[in-house]
Amino acid sequence: MGKIVCEQQMMSLNADVLPQYRQEAPKTPPHILLHYCAFKAIWDWVILCLTFYTAIMVPYNVAFKNKTSEDVSLLVVDSIVDVIFFIDIVLNFHTTFVGPGGEVVSEPKVIRMNYFKSWFLIDLLSCLPYDVFNAFDHDEDGIGSLFSALKVVRLLRLGRVVRKLDRYLEYGAAMLILLLCFYMLVAHWLACIWYSIGRSDTDNGMQYSWLWKLANVTQSPYVVLNSPEGGTTELIHGPSKKTMYVTALYFTMTCMTSVGFGNVAAETDNEKIFTICMMIIAGKEIT
Structure with missing residues (x-):
């Protein structure tokens, strides 16, 4: 009898570890994504990688006045990144979030208002096609240089990266890798x-x-x-x-x-x- 109880406890261990909202699997409208679903997890990693790409390339292009109009391939890549960041904004308007009480908020109106009050402005500024505007301006002292400098706003997305990576800080190897990446990123910025x-x-x-x-x-x-x-x-x-x-x-x-x-x-x-x-x-x- 004791063995059976022990086995039942072991089987229910994973369920106890999971957050309550994952155990309950809340029902959401068809056009609303769960923030912990597999697709959203993969998408967040894609946004994470593109954010690091932006954090590396934006200071370099601004410091060295590297106009994307001189390199068509770089302009295409940056335009694709802008489109993906814009799609991320659309997805954030249709993604659940965890409320103050630990519950999953899936009401579309509440999701929109929460996103408007949090990261919408930063995400919007980060996805504007500054490179396209800069490509049509051939005067380095004109409005093109202003758009080039405004690309630095994209670095504000790193705040979201820090928040998403916070869950991995309890692992020693992950912590070491993150510190090394942060160190190299700061060295890169200072070099620019x-x-x-x-x-x-x-x-x-x-x-x-x-x-x-x-x-x-x-x-x-x-x-x-x-x-x-x-x-x-x-x-x-x-x-x-x-x-x-x-x-x-x-x-x-x-x-x-x-x-x-x-x-x-x-x-x-x-x-x-x-x-x-x-x-x-x-x-x-x-x-």
Whole structure:
């Protein structure tokens, strides 16, 4: 008799572990998705991967002024990502959520109002086709550059990523992988900012900036092109984007790990101020 009771308890263990709303399998309207169904779980992972893609490519394109009109394949990929983010908005209007009392809310009107009050504005701004607008503007100082800068708004979607990944933080291996990904992502962002500062100082004629020195070391010096109208100058040639990005990432990694080989160093005041801020950020992450 005791054995039978034990077996019954083992069989009911999984049911006890599951949340109450999963045990009950609530009835929903035909056009409403359960937030824990298999399709929604796969879809959330797709959105997660595309969000990381956005978090990597947006700062790079903004910092290096990489216009998607120059690369048709990149424009197509970014347009597909925008469409998928828009579909995600539509799905969120038809997906249940867990209410304050632990119950599943499946009423369409309540779902819509909850989404409007939470993530709708951020999701809408993140799926606007900034790359398409930017592709039709050939003036780097025009409205195209504004749309390029507005793409940074897409990084706000990382807030949803953190919320979705919170359930995996109890696993040691997953925690280690997430910390490594976060570390590399921060290093990538700082590298893009580091390049932007060096480019700005170089454009302002500071020939001792890290970017100008890199051009001389790699034997790809900048050439100052004077405007025929006078008063303005433009820098042409210089190192390749690959060389500049790898060097910037190399510097941020050595700075954040407190290695500091010194072959790439802050020279201008702007570079020194940013380096100090970066050291503070790295110190916070370590502690």
